[in-house]
Amino acid sequence: MDIVDRMLAGDRRALSRLVTLVEQESDEVAEVMQQVQPHTGKAYCIGVTGPPGSGKSTLVDKLALLLRSRDRSVGIIALDPTSPFSGGAILGDRIRMDRHALDRGVFIRSMATRGSLGGLARAVRDTVRLFDASGKDFCIIETVGVGQIELDIVDTADTVAVVSMPETGDSIQVMKAGILEIADILVVNKADLPGAERLTNDLEGMARDNQREPWWSVPVVPTVAKLNEGLEGLMEKVEQHRKALEETGQLSVRRQEQRAKELMEIVERLIRDRLMKGKNADGRLGAIIQKVAEAELNPHSAAMEILNDKDLVHGWLLGTNENP
Ligand SMILES: Nc1nc2c(ncn2[C@@H]2O[C@H](COP(=O)(O)OP(=O)(O)OP(=O)(O)O)[C@@H](O)[C@H]2O)c(=O)[nH]1
Ligand SMILES: [Mg+2]
Structure with a gap:
């Protein structure tokens, strides 16, 4: 990306805009960070x-x-x-x-x-x-x-x-x-x-x-x-x-632990985001949530039901149900 190159070359406005992208959790963040990482x-x-x-x-x-x-x-x-x-x-x-x-x-x-x-x-x-x-x-x-x-x-x-x-x-x-x-x-x-x-x-x-x-x-x-x-x-x-x-050696240990923890947080967030999308778009997922909401089904069993249904959640997590 052009803007990353400009930032690396010392352009302050480019740096400022990239920080804004990061703050807004833009979809471009992954690409930006990939380019930034080696530096x-x-x-x-x-x-x-x-x-x-x-x-x-x-x-x-x-x-x-x-x-x-x-x-x-x-x-x-x-x-x-x-x-x-x-x-x-x-x-x-x-x-x-x-x-x-x-x-x-x-x-x-x-x-x-x-x-x-x-x-x-x-x-x-x-x-x-x-x-x-x-x-x-x-x-x-x-x-x-x-x-x-x-x-x-x-x-x-x-x-x-x-x-x-x-x-x-x-x-x-x-x-x-x-x-x-x-x-x-x-x-x-x-x-x-x-x-x-x-x-x-x-x-x-x-x-x-x-x-x-x-x-x-x-x-x-x-x-x-x-x-x-x-x-x-x-x-x-x-x-x-x-x-x-x-x-x-604690400096690299700390930084490694931090990065591993960060990865898990990002994965969690992505799963949650996709699940929320599925909740709104997938009738079956919505129905399970409704059952739990009305106390017809307990949340533990419902969670297992969702996770065990390959078609349902795996589809959402893998993104294959993006456009049902
Ligand atoms: N007497 C005295 N006052 C100080 C000293 N350092 C800072 N102050 C004053 O303490 C007040 C608060 O300072 P800040 O630097 O804004 O404190 P802060 O911790 O950043 O405050 P927040 O960001 O609001 O949490 C200001 O009026 C400073 O001038 C000091 O060493 N001695
Ligand atoms: Mg302050």
């Missing part, structure tokens, strides 16, 4: 997550500046959760983005949680690949919170930094399990505010007591993103984590 595998991906207002965007912005000062190119994906909290942040984000607008080494894309969360996670993964193929050295994903969506999304990242700030001290307890499950680095931002030291100590204790991997102790890094303080220290930890992942 991927070089970018390093950093996930930045944490509660609303903890300073993630400020931090990501400063991290991008730091990387640019080292002549590294950066692609940023900012996930706007369309939550009431972030309403005020959008303008600020836009101003920050404008600062990078003339810098060809930075590409920023916001994505909203519109419909399916699974769809968003897929779009993020493919966008990372597009950034990678377009030659970005680093990819940064900013997302709010530590719920299931974030878990799925930060899975994409090689190194995950969870940002907290002094006022979130109480919610840290609530997020504790989630944080320790995903954080490779803990950032205490707004270290200029009272309570930062206590939070740092608490997190250090938590990290010590819950070490996940023998080869990595999750560090706690204080930053004052607003004043551009602590960013070098953070980047140093990212590089250390990267080195540990590479030396233990």
